[in-house]
Amino acid sequence: MMHSVERRDIVLVVDDSPETLSLLTDALEAAGATVLVAVEGANALALVERITPDVILMDAVMPGMDGFETCRRLKRNKSVAHVPVIFMTGLSETEQIVKGLEAGGVDYVTKPISPDELIARIRVHLANARQTHSARAALDAAGRYLLSATREGRVLWSTPQATALLTSITVSPPGDSLMLPEPVRRWLEGRKGEAAAAEPDAIDLPVEGSARRLRLSYVGQIGPEELLLRIVEDDRLPPEQVLRAKLNLTVREAEVLMWLARGKANRDIGEILGLSPRTVNKHLEQIYSKIGVENRAAATALAVTALNKK
Numbered sequence: 135m136m137h138s139v140e141r142r143d144i145v146l147v148v149d150d151s152p153e154t155l156s157l158l159t160d161a162l163e164a165a166g167a168t169v170l171v172a173v174e175g176a177n178a179l180a181l182v183e184r185i186t187p188d189v190i191l192m193d194a195v196m197p198g199m200d201g202f203e204t205c206r207r208l209k210r211n212k213s214v215a216h217v218p219v220i221f222m223t224g225l226s227e228t229e230q231i232v233k234g235l236e237a238g239g240v241d242y243v244t245k246p247i248s249p250d251e252l253i254a255r256i257r258v259h260l261a262n263a264r265q266t267h268s269a270r271a272a273l274d275a276a277g278r279y280l281l282s283a284t285r286e287g288r289v290l291w292s293t294p295q296a297t298a299l300l301t302s303i304t305v306s307p308p309g310d311s312l313m314l315p316e317p318v319r320r321w322l323e324g325r326k327g328e329a330a331a332a333e334p335d336a337i338d339l340p341v342e343g344s345a346r347r348l349r350l351s352y353v354g355q356i357g358p359e360e361l362l363l364r365i366v367e368d369d370r371l372p373p374e375q376v377l378r379a380k381l382n383l384t385v386r387e388a389e390v391l392m393w394l395a396r397g398k399a400n401r402d403i404g405e406i407l408g409l410s411p412r413t414v415n416k417h418l419e420q421i422y423s424k425i426g427v428e429n430r431a432a433a434t435a436l437a438v439t440a441l442n443k444k
Contacts, residue, residue, distance in 0.1 A: 146187035161249035175204030194223035209238040287319035395437035
């Protein structure tokens with residue numbers, strides 16, 4: 135099976151021959167890949183604006199824009215410049231092979247194509263591309279605040295934006311490597327094997343001497359000892375503060391409404407907040423009046439909407 139840890143590999147096939155497209159689609163899907171098809175170079179250029187494939191199979195000779203020109207244009211697009219292009223050609227002349235490599239291709243296969251051989255070559259080029267461009271394929275999906283680290287917390291690689299945030303929470307042992315703090319190391323260790331499902335997908339970290347918080351999220355495993363993480367500044371307010379600000383409530387009213395929105399009965403809200411049921415009722419009457427609703431269901435709906443709106 136051709137797969138990465140977190141998703142199926144995406145193979146873009148660019149060919150004007152229905153027979154070749156059919157043959158390759160069947161073989162690649164059977165090997166566990168997701169196949170995208172473009173019947174001409176212009177289609178391929180438009181398609182990669184929306185989705186980044188992991189590897190591109192390119193027919194060398196097509197009407198209109200040929201495979202070589204299509205490849206040259208693809209290589210000028212930064213988001214796909216790193217994606218390996220394998221040329222497919224019925225021409226075995228050396229000049230065609232050289233032309234393909236000069237246009238930015240990494241390999242070629244001759245027609246008629248042997249699917250098994252092609253899949254073996256794809257595997258090799260995918261492995262090489264991932265090794266050379268660690269985590270690059272995930273950049274579009276996860277934003278630019280990416281880093282990779284070992285389970286022991288040693289940072290292997292990070293984007294400039296992630297590095298800027300990391301400096302406020304990492305420690306620098308002797309040598310060049312940054313080390314993630316102890317709580318993060320414990321969290322990463324916990325994400326092993328069957329126990330991983332029980333671990334949260336993200337961890338919040340306070341920044342010493344500041345009200346700021348950073349959030350580290352687990353994106354996926356990209357190597358035997360390499361985990362891909364995303365780091366962002368967590369600027370979210372606690373839910374009761376959001377309700378207080380958006381609905382013009384007192385602190386206590388906002389707390390009551392927050393627990394109401396979470397489906398708690400009056401008695402439970404009273405126990406959580408240390409209030410008598412009568413006092414909870416009084417607060418609810420005030421809340422209904424302030425936000426212009428008549429019952430619990432309407433208040434809950436309004437609170438949920440307020441909390442989910444960015």
